[in-house]
Amino acid sequence: MPLLHRIARKDHPAIAFTLDGAACEGREGDTLLTAILSQAEILRFSEFSASPRAGFCQMGACQDCWVVLEGGERLRACSTVLVAGMRIVTAKARAA
C-alpha cells in the first residue's frame, strides 16, 4: 500500500512518470516525494545498510529523500516538482 494518501487535489490534471520502469501518474502540484509515495512505500535504500527510506522532514533539511532518474540525475524528492516524463529509479541499493 502506498505510504501517502491523497486528501486533496485528487482531480487535478494527471502527470505521467515512470517508477522503476512502471508507468505511473501523479497530479499537478505534486512534489516528486508525493508522486512516488502515493504509489509506493519507499524512495530509496540507504547507502550503507540498504535499509528502506522514504524521507523524513519534507522541507529540504534532512536530505533523506534523494532519488535518481534513469539517466543518473539526482534529485531531492521533497523539493522537486514532478515533471511529466520523469523516469525515477528507487529499486537500487546504491545509485550511481
Place this chain on the structure above:
Amino acid sequence: MSARPQPLIVGAGPAGIRAAQALAEVGLRPLVVDEAPSCGGQIYRQRLVPDERSSVALYGSEAAKAEGLHRDFAALTDRIDYWPQALLWSLREGKADIAVGGASRQVAYDGLILATGATDRTLPIPGWTLPGVFTLGGTQIALKAQGCAIGAKVVFIGSGPLLYLVAWQYMKAGVSVAAVLDTAPFSAKLNLLRGLVLEPAVVLRGMRMTAELKLKGVALRYGVSDVRIEGGERVEGIAWREGGGEMHLACDGAGYGLALRSETQLADLAGCRFRFDQRDRAWLPERDAAGRSSADGVYLAGDGASIAGADAAELSGERAALALLEDRGLPHRPERAAAIEHSLARVSRFRDVLEAAFPFPAHWAKDIADETLVCRCEEVSAGELRRAAADFSLSEVNRLKAVSRVGMGRCQGRMCGAAAAELLAAETGRAIDAVGRLRSQAPIKPIPLTLALGEIAREAAE
C-alpha cells in the same frame, strides 16, 4: 542611494518578509533569497498549485496572517529583488555564493539579515528511519502543502505545541488519529495556566484543540518513554512505556518531533559568535534585543535565531531591519522598534512557559540503545558513538564527528547533531554545553559538482 551594495535577506518566511518590507519602505532594495518556490516559510508555506481547500482549511486560525504575509510580499515585487528556489550555500566577508537556476552567483551585500527558520528537533528512537515516519513539520507539510496524509492511521509522538496542532489538523482532515503520545507528564501542562495571562488566545486555542481530539476519542497519553517504531519495511506499529507499563498500538504513519531547532549554519559561516541557550538547549548565535549579531552588519531574526514562533518572527524580522537601517544612518522608527522589543520580551516570557509545558526529553539521549542509528545519513549507531568516545578518549563533538562520521553526511548534522552532543555529554559525564558545538562548513546543503560558476553580481540589486 549611495553606491553601497544592497542588503541581503535569507529566507522568505514571516521574518524575512517583514524585514524586506521594512527595508523597502525607506527605499532600500534588498535581495531576498529563499529555497522555496514561493514565500511563506514553513509555517505559511504555499501549495505548488491551488486546490479545492480554503485558506482557513490550510492555515486554520492563522489564515488571515498567512494571507496578509503572502499579499504584503507580493506587493513588494517592484521594490525588492527576490530569488526563489535559490540556495545560499556559502558565505564569507560580504559575499554570498547562491545556487540559482543551475548556476552559482556571487553576490556582494552590505547588511545581511538571516531569517533561516527552523526544522524539527528530534532524538533518535528505534525505527525512526522507517518509511512512514516523518517529522511533525514534515507530517504537516504533507497535509498542508501537498494535500496528503502520511498514513491511514497515524500516531503523533513527541513534545511541543506542534504535536497537538498537527494531530488536530489531521483529525480535521478526516484522517484517523490513533494516538497522541506526549513525552511530558500531564502535570507539565499545568504550566500553561501561567501562559493564560501572557497569550490567552494561544493557550485557549491549544486547549480547545486538545479537547476536540479527546472528544473524537483520540487517545492522549502523557509521560511516554522508550518509544519504538515497529515495522520491517515500513511503519506497522508503535510501542512505548508509560507509568511502568508496556503499551502497543498498530499504525501506518508516525509524526515525530521534539519542538524545533534553529537553522544556524549561515550565522556560523557569517562569523557570528555563538552561546549556549539553556531554554532552546542549543548553541545559538548571540544577538541583542534588536537582532544584531556579534558580526558587523549581520542581523538575526525569526526561529533561525532562537525558537519563538511565527508571530515573533514577523516582529523580529521587522526589528532586525530597523536595526540595519539605524546602523546605515537611515530613518529607523525608534518608537516602533521599542514597541517591538516590548512585544518580543513578552513572547520570550511565554516561551518559558511553553518550554515548561512541553519540555525536551534530553535524558532520552543516555538511554538510546546501542543499535539505534543516531546519524541517518552516515548510519552511525549510538553504540559506535559510545565506542568512539571511549576508544579515542573524546570529549568534544567535532572530534567525535572526525572519528565516527556522525554529522558528516548529506544533512551536515541537522538531524543528529543535537543527539550526538547529548550522547557525548552523557557518556563523558559533562554538561551539554561543555562538549562544544558542531562547526558548520559550506556547502550548507548538497550542491551539484557541475554547478556552473555564474556571473559575479557586484551588487545584490543589479
Place this chain on the structure above:
Amino acid sequence: MSRHLDIDVAIIGGGLVGSSAALALRGMGFSVALLDKGYCGAQASGVNYGGVRRQGRPVEQLPLSQRAHAVWPRLKAQIGIDGEFLRSGHLKLARSEADMATLEAYKRSVEGHGLDLELIGHNGLRERFGWIGGDILGASFCAGDGHANPRLVSTGFAAAARRAGVHVLESTPVQGVTRNGSGFALEAGDGLSLKARYVINSAGAWAGAFAEAFGEAAPISRIYPSMVVTEPLDPVISVNIGMEGGGIYARQVERGNCVVGGERGLPLDDPDFSRPRGDGALAIMNHAAELFPGLRHAHAIRFWTGTEAATPDKNPVIGPSLTTPGLFHAFGFTGAGFQIAPGVGEVLAELVRDGATSTPIEAFSIGRFGNPTSARTHPGSGAGQNSEPQQAGEFNS
C-alpha cells in the same frame, strides 16, 4: 591549578608526527608528554587530503618515505585501527607531451628507490582506467601507493600513545620553553610546568615560534589546502589520482565518497582557522566532473580545509636543533606530510635515543635556511590556485 610533570621527552604538537614520535619513544621506554594547544590530529594531520603517496616526492625524501611506506600496512597492529588505509595505487596524469616527459624524467630520477613506477600511454590508460575522461595523454602509476583516512590515523596514533602511557595533554598550549641546566623547562596550559630532557618541536604551522625561541630561522608560511567531498557513490575512482602540473587530485573511499582537492582556502580572522573559497571549490568540482564522467551527477556534500606549514623549498624541517642540544624539529611538510609522518616519528625517536638515525635526513636540516635570524610565521598568502603540485599540490597526498 598548578601541576608539575618530570619526563624524558616533551613533544609540542599532537599531529601525526608528534603522536607517532610519542608512541615510538614510549615503546623505547621513555616517559613522554604530548602537548597540543587544541586536540591531537585536529589540524593538518587530521584534515589533509589523505593521500599515502611516495610518487612525486623529491628524491631526497624517498628514503624517509620508504621507511614510512613500511609502517602503513602495519597500522592495525601498531595503533589498533587500519585507518582505512587502501593500497590502491597512485596514478599521476599527464595532460601534455611536456607533462609526460616530466613523468618519464621523474621515473628515471627515482630508479633504485623502490617506487616501481610504471608509465602508461594513452591506450593503456583507456584500457585500464576507462573511467578517466578529459584530454589525458598518459600517466605514471605507483602501485604501492594509496590513501587513508587522516581523521582516523592522526587521532588513532594519539589514542595509541595515550594507551601506551604517554601523557597526552590536549587543550594545553605551550606558553614557554627554555633550556634549563641539562634539560628544558616548559610552561603550558593552566598552570602546568614540565621538566624534560628532550623537546620535540612538531607544532606544524605554529612551529616557527618555538624554533625562533632557540634562535633558529624557519621561514614558514601557511597554506590552506581545501577539499570537496561528494555524497557516497558507486565505485568510480579506483586509484589515488594526481595531476602532473597540479590542479586536481582525487580519491574515493570504500564507503563511496569521493574526496577532491586542488584548491586552497582562505584564512579566517583567526588565521588558525580557514574556509574554502566558494569560487575555488566550484572550479575544482567542475574539473572533477569533467575528468571523471562518472561523477557528473554527483553532489558535493561538504568541504574542509586545514592549516598547514609550508617552507620555501617545499621540503620539511627534520632533525636536531643547531643551537640547542636535546631539541629536535619536525615541521613544515608543505602539504605532503601525511605519508611520511609515521616514518618521521620513528626517526625522531631514534634521534632522541641514539643521537643519530639510520635514515638520511641531512637535506631537511634547519640550517639550510641560513644563520639564525629573525624568522616569523607569515599568515595568509596561501590562497589561490595551487601552482606547484609536484611537491605541494597534492596536499599530503
